[in-house]
Amino acid sequence: xxxxxxxxxxxxxxxxxxxxxxxxxxxxxxxxxxxxxxxxxxxxxxxxxxxxxxxxxxxxxxxxxxxxxxxxxxxxxxxxxxxxxxxxxxxxxxxxxxxxxxxxxxxxxxx
Amino acid sequence: xxxxxxxxxxxxxxxxxxxxxxxxxxxxxxxxxxxxxxxxxxxxxxxxxxxxxxxxxxxxxxxxxxxxxxxxxxxxxxxxxxxxxxxxxxxxxxxxxxxxxxxxxxxxxxxxxxxxxxxxxxxxxxxxxxxxxxxxxxxxxxxxxxxxx
Numbered sequence: 001x002x003x004x005x006x007x008x009x010x011x012x013x014x015x016x017x018x019x020x021x022x023x024x025x026x027x028x029x030x031x032x033x034x035x036x037x038x039x040x041x042x043x044x045x046x047x048x049x050x051x052x053x054x055x056x057x058x059x060x061x062x063x064x065x066x067x068x069x070x071x072x073x074x075x076x077x078x079x080x081x082x083x084x085x086x087x088x089x090x091x092x093x094x095x096x097x098x099x100x101x102x103x104x105x106x107x108x109x110x111x
Numbered sequence: 112x113x114x115x116x117x118x119x120x121x122x123x124x125x126x127x128x129x130x131x132x133x134x135x136x137x138x139x140x141x142x143x144x145x146x147x148x149x150x151x152x153x154x155x156x157x158x159x160x161x162x163x164x165x166x167x168x169x170x171x172x173x174x175x176x177x178x179x180x181x182x183x184x185x186x187x188x189x190x191x192x193x194x195x196x197x198x199x200x201x202x203x204x205x206x207x208x209x210x211x212x213x214x215x216x217x218x219x220x221x222x223x224x225x226x227x228x229x230x231x232x233x234x235x236x237x238x239x240x241x242x243x244x245x246x247x248x249x250x251x252x253x254x255x256x257x258x259x260x
Contacts, residue, residue: 021140022169023133052140052158054165055229066220084158091235092228093216 002049003031011042011111013079013104017049020057028057032064032076041067041074044107048080058092065097075099079107124189124196131172131182131201139168143188143197150190152259160257163236164197166229167208167253175203175251194238197255205244205251208233 001024002017012035020028035043045061047053061076068074077099081089089095101107127142129135140161147157168184176182185200208230215224234240239256 019137021133021136021165022173023136052161054136054162054169055232056169058228059225062220062223062225069220084155087155088159088162088232091232093214097220097223 001027003027005031005035008108008111011044011074011108012040013044013046013108015046015049019052020050020060021052021054022056025054025056025060029060029063032060033067036064036067041070042111043068043074043076044079044101044104044111045076046079046104046107047082047085048104050082050085053085053088055092058089058094061094062097074111077101077107077110079104123191124187124198126185126187129168129184129186131176131179131184131203133169133172135184136165136168139184139186140165142186143195146188146190147195150195150259152195152257156257156259159236160195160197160255163233163255163257164199166233167197167199167255170206170208170229170233171199171201171203171251171253174206175201177204179203193260194256194258199253199255200250202250207242207244208240208253209242 001020004015006013014031016028065076068076079101080103081100129139143164144157144161147160171184182203187198189196211227211230214227214231237255237257241254243252
């Protein structure tokens, strides 16, 4: 798994590539926490290059969404979610907790 | 002497031992992925079989072997009569996933439970999930079955 962070005027974009499972999810959680600690609560998670995500990744996203939405200071949105991952997120009832966008431009533009 | 049926079953399964560590989840997913692909499952089915197996293995590593550094996880997998069977055997604490309550998928963000999600996905994605504890051999087996199509 590889994580890169890009800063925009109104939000940050966290791009995850590769596979997120119980071994790599702590790195994702850490990247999301680091953004929050830096005062960034408006986050786009770009999943374009993501091949796989287990419930360990879902948990990291849920924790970040809770923290970002606190005091209405922001939220986590998902961009370019691959089909298989979207289906698993739907099964877990997570698609109701996150706005999703088909491309990164509209996700960044949401903020 | 094994009955003919059991012997055939046994020979039809491939078995690999893994150290019960998260870093081997990649190899565990590859192992079942190859067998599912050879059996002709679709890419979507293969992904879901790998996800269910990952959730099962992650649970064993996290709960059955909680606090145990040198646990072993035995994975057996085979395809027969239109179904893939995956058997995980561990020698850790008994941890019956069916005793874990289903997460409330309608709960709002603040009430959404973090735990139980992996087991929920595993049960949703597979056709059958069986758990057995064998005190005489100090082992537990978790069996996942997915039929084709």
